[in-house]
Amino acid sequence: MNIGQASKQSGISSKMIRYYEQIGLLETVHRSDAGYRLYSKEDIDDLCFLRHSRDLGFSSKQMKELLYLRKNTNRQSADVKQLTQEHIETLNQKIAQLQEMVDALQNSFDNCAGDDNADCAILEDLGQAR
Known part of the structure; x- marks a missing residue:
């Protein structure tokens, strides 16, 4: 799905999604041959996780650590x-x-x-x- 659809599903603006990718909070997403970002279900899950973490007041640094811990099965x-x-x-x-x-x-x-x-x-x- 494209960034607009990802934004709608996650509740995070397209601009913020790009920012999260820029600062390394969100892993670089796949791109189409035309260069458009393509978001998977896992990417949407990560975005929803980040939105909820942000809503609870976690900083970007803390959100990055939480996302790392979430994905680390040895945590x-x-x-x-x-x-x-x-x-x-x-x-x-x-x-x-x-x-x-x-x-x-x-x-x-x-x-x-x-x-x-x-x-x-x-x-x-x-x-x-x-």
Whole structure:
């Protein structure tokens, strides 16, 4: 199947598929005599795997490692679990940082009168943060 069909089946844009191939995340696909990319069912499975991995926030480097582990029949599940645990820890750190941001903004928001007065606690708090 061609890149448009692969895009539709995998949910990944044609541009992103080309990018994944360029950075070595996706193995070089076969080409027709005319030079068009031809995707196999295995390629589509890989693309779907990559899309789901990306949706879960894995980096390109992590996705490459996961795809390698997926294809390596001699893999150890401990390797996959370790990589996933590290990703979970990173996500939890990001969640904590985002929650701190929400708390700070909520505090400023709660202290802003939101009326016709020019005084604004939000702007004051933003100006004091360093």
